Amino acid sequence: MKNVAASNTPANQLHTADEDTIDLSQYWRIVLRRKWSIALVTLLFFVLGLFIAIKSTPIYQASAKIQADPVQPNATASDQYIMNSMVFLFYETQYEIIQSRKIAETVVDKLNLVERYRQEQAQLKLLGEETSLISELKNSIKGLLASDDEAQTEQVPMTDEQLRIMLAYGIQAMLSVEGGMQSQIINIAYQSDDPEEAAEVVNAIADAYIEFGLESRLGTLKDTAKWLGNQLDELKATLQASEDKLAAVRNSSGLMDSEQQARIANTQLSNLNTELVRAQTLLSQAQEMYSQVQKLDRSKGDYLSLGPVLQNQTIRDLVREESNQKRAVEELAERYGEKHPKLIAARSDYSGAVANINREVDKIVENIAKEYRLAQVQLENVKELTAKTKNELQSYQGSSFEITRLEREVENNRRVYESFLGRLMEADVSGDYDASNVRIIDRATVPVFPIKPRVSLIVAAALMAGLFFGVVLAFLREALGNVFRTPDQIEEQLQIPSLGITPLVKNTKTSVAPEKQYLADQRSTFAEAINTIRTGLLFSDIDNPPQTVLITSTVGSEGKTTLAINLAVAFSQLDKTLLIELDLRKPAIAKDLGFKNKKGLSDILGGAELNSDVLNQLEGAANLDVITCGTIPPNPMELLSSKRFAKLLDSLKTQYSHIVIDSPPTLPVSDAAVLSKLADCTVVAVKAEGTKINMAKETIARLRKVNANITGIVLTQASPQKMSYYGAHYYQEGYYGVDPKQA
Structure with a gap:
């Protein structure tokens, strides 16, 4: 119980809190305590870095800048769309092509490096030493390529092809390519201990890359044209056979062009449908007017309320005359007696005016009935003619199905033939067009100053590494120190x-x-x-x-x-x-x-x-x-x-x-x-x-x-x-x- 109580005292709690707190000053004191060992390790690294920087062979870097357009100069609109959508893959592919052994071997051939290598070896044998970069590449790459059995046996002279491959590997090892992410510019850089050689190799790589692109494109076009030519002969024979077959079927059936015949029939049917709608409209209007007449007959109504009667100019004149006669009778009736000759004459005129109106109204009513019967007859005639035309069109479509199929086959064969013919003509024209989508912006010049070794950077890195390892060693010694x-x-x-x-x-x-x-x-x-x-x-x-x-x-x-x-x-x-x-x-x-x-x-x-x-x-x-x-x-x-x-x-x-x-x-x-x-x-x-x-x-x-x-x-x-x-x-x-x- 005393131990438990002692562990809960404020002093122990404070001690536990101090242990949980990270004291940065404690680490600083360790560094100060081991400052001389840290300084010694840092000094050793500094001397080592300075020695490496002084003893390292100067390396020069030459660089060239080229522009690579993803779209070919003679590309079609569809090709341009495809290339723009795959622009990132395009540049990654170009990097691999530039760094490929194919390009490197082309550079070896262009600069005649095999012969230069043999001449250099002959001179070195006379001098008894090997100091060139090519010799170093030969020793390093040859050691990588050689098997264990070859390394153990006596070395035999290398053939020109072996030297060519070896030198190509050396160029690949010292070559770097970058760019093309935010622009069309690609930077090609090559490192060598000989500044003139570095510039020559970079320019040769740029030229070889452009030539490779032209050869690849022209080779593809030639292969495409050859294949299209073979296919075009077969397509022409197929088109001719389908046209002959269509002509034979037309002659045997006595039918014209199915498309033209169908167009005529469709035009007739369309006109009949228009007449049918017009006849139905007229019948509807006549039926409505006839219904009004019948309604007035049943109710003994006045026909003067009918629209055609009201709109008739003769009825208007007769009604006006009847109104004047009626007013004259009323005036004479006020003045004379019933037996007066003038009043009798006026009444006779008024009766004649009313009779005239009734005769004209009866004519109009009779015309309404005739127009209604005529509209019915016309509608029936249009319906019969439409049905007849539909039957004839269906009969024609059934008999012309074979002609339509043959016409469609001929049309398809003609389109394929014309498409292949157009592609063949494009391929022939493109084959004569030798423009490249790659252009050299800046050629490499002979570098004046080496990029390696960077003495200040090596010394600074050595100092930082020495300081780091010195501090690590100090903390390690402090942690592993088994003394009080x-x-x-x-x-x-x-x-x-x-x-x-x-x-x-x-x-x-x-x-x-x-x-x-x-x-x-x-x-x-x-x-x-x-x-x-x-x-x-x-x-x-x-x-x-x-x-x-x-x-x-x-x-x-x-x-x-x-x-x-x-x-x-x-x-x-x-x-x-x-x-x-x-x-x-x-x-x-x-x-x-x-x-x-x-x-x-x-x-x-x-x-x-x-x-x-x-x-x-x-x-x-x-x-x-x-x-x-x-x-x-x-x-x-x-x-x-x-x-x-x-x-x-x-x-x-x-x-x-x-x-x-x-x-x-x-x-x-x-x-x-x-x-x-x-x-x-x-x-x-x-x-x-x-x-x-x-x-x-x-x-x-x-x-x-x-x-x-x-x-x-x-x-x-x-x-x-x-x-x-x-x-x-x-x-x-x-x-x-x-x-x-x-x-």
Whole structure:
């Protein structure tokens, strides 16, 4: 439960959050830390790139610009449409044609490269060297084309055809073609170490490409004309046979042209249909008028209301006259009596006018009835004639079916024949037209400056590659580094607190030895680092601070003795302190501190008394006594495991407030494991960038097996400047409150 609670503390949560955050400054510090290795790799790449650029053979490039129109100069409208819709395929095809072996072989023939090659070889045999581009192409391409058996056997002279193919492959290898996507321009480029040769080859390729296009088109036209001529003879015979057969059928049936006959019949039928519609219209009008007459007869109505009667001019005159007579009768009736002769005469005139109107109306009514009967007769006649014409047309169509089929066959044969005849004439005319759809815009000129090697580009690329690989190598070394570099790394890998560091002391003629750094200047950064370690030990158990402190390491030369001496001097500033050298196999304290006394711990355990002959005093540390190894014993392990040593250590605890023990390394011997059980706490010295992580883990595992109280780890010989690359908090220029110049 305590572990769970501890994992949920704010400090642990903050640590987890820091791990999840990408610290870019950490990567920058790695680069700064490995800056010299990065600079070295970059310099090596720079020198390599410069060497390649200087030693590379200059390569010249000549280029020509041509215009390729997808539409042929004499193409038809349909051909133009097809070519425009396939313009992208056209240019891709032209690229392949220009780079084909056919074009390359044509260039070899045009420039007589086979003969030039043989002459060059003859000259080289006299000179005893091969330096030309053609020779290099010969060696490289010949090696690619040759089989294993040919490579093993003695080379035989190559034939002209083999040389021709070999040189064509060489031209293909150095040729590049591009363009034609947004315009009709195609750029042809060729590279060679001979600038004149490059220009010659490019111009020859452009000419060969134009000639190839003309030959291909004219060859196609000739083949087309030949095929059309053969087909035309057969089509002419077929047309003649179909025409003869049609004439025979017409003569035997006595019929004229079926199309003309059908046209006449259709015209007659159309006219009859028009008359039929007109007769139906007239009948409808007459029937309507006749119906009005019959209706008036049944109702005894007045015929004067009929349209034809009202529109008749005679009826209008008679009605006008009848109206005048009627008005005259009315006037005379007012003036005279019924027997008056004038009134009688007027009445007689009026009756005559009415009779005249009735006679004219009866004539009009009779005409209406006659027109109705006539319209009926005319409609029947038109219907009979239309039916008769339809029957005749159907009868004709049945009898002229064979003629129509033969006429259609003749017409089809004539169209095919005329089409083939027109194509043949076009092919004959096109065959005489030698214009090309390809034109040379710019011919190649002899290049003045080489395009390869581009020294600046190669050097820049080498610098970039060197910088890249240098950084990659730096990160790789950092990731694969199996040593300790910072106190944080110690705590992360070993899960043990870090008590601090001992700064690296540069070994110069004027510098103080690392073992005497604390005595030389107690306000230096080194002394402050030792004080930090001392404070960490005292506060490791605030209620019961450790009295005996065991200093050990993984292997030798990790700075444990230096740590033990300086830590003992630091404890002596607080109270009476004893420094015991228990590294009985390779003692170094007496030599480092300049003690003349040869007696020490081994002599005490051998029976010598603990007096001034054994206790050494260090100048500048009044409260510090030092017991060195003394005579190197043959059996160190037995001495340290003896009860006498345990009693001696207990006796010393009563005399000193602090005891610092310099023990042997843990991995080579087991002395430290035995001594750790007698000490209150154990401190493991780990050399910065020296101690392997797996070795340190093994040291901790061995000490824990004997239940040693491992209080913490000290990173020795650490360079604060180097550690600053892993975090600015590791670097301190001087002791707080001290002028760096004085410090």
